Amino acid sequence: MLFQTFIPRTWSHFLEELVSRRLVTDIFSFWPPERSSEELECYYAPLSKQVVDTLVVANAAVWPVYKLPNQFRGLKALVVAPPTEREGVLQALAGVGLSLTWPPKYMFELLRDSSESVSILDPVEAHKLLLVSPFCYIQLLR
Numbered sequence: 001m002l003f004q005t006f007i008p009r010t011w012s013h014f015l016e017e018l019v020s021r022r023l024v025t026d027i028f029s030f031w032p033p034e035r036s037s038e039e040l041e042c043y044y045a046p047l048s049k050q051v052v053d054t055l056v057v058a059n060a061a062v063w064p065v066y067k068l069p070n071q072f073r074g075l076k077a078l079v080v081a082p083p084t085e086r087e088g089v090l091q092a093l094a095g096v097g098l099s100l101t102w103p104p105k106y107m108f109e110l111l112r113d114s115s116e117s118v119s120i121l122d123p124v125e126a127h128k129l130l131l132v133s134p135f136c137y138i139q140l141l142r
Contacts, residue, residue: 003046007047008047011032011051012054012060015051016061025069025070031107032051052110056116059075059076061073061074063078065078066081066099066100066101067090073099075111078101079098079100081121082112082120083102083103083104083105085102096130097133098129
């Protein structure tokens with residue numbers, strides 16, 4: 001119960017407080033580490049997943065917006081970019097108004113495998129979002 005409910009909720013609130021009080025710029029350095037010592041691994045292994053699930057369900061504004069320093073949003077307002085995506089592609093998409101977040105690999109995998117709906121950047125998703133981007137409409141009207 002402790003590692004599946006109370007610690008993930010507490011950690012989630014901790015992350016939200018750090019962001020809301022503007023005490024942090026690199027929020028990912030305050031997330032649960034990817035691994036723990038072997039003695040606690042059986043309890044600790046699902047902790048990161050539980051924290052991610054708690055934040056996704058709450059739509060907590062703890063996800064850094066790509067190329068917007070000190071800007072954090074909930075995942076419903078962001079597209080999650082895979083860690084393998086080229087930075088040039090992300091810069092171009094952000095330049096036309098798409099709101100992205102670019103989490104570390106282990107966190108991306110947790111988001112991708114989440115039971116909640118998370119928008120993951122891929123060619124189909126990028127195309128769909130670009131079709132409704134206000135920037136694209138402005139360019140078409142010129």
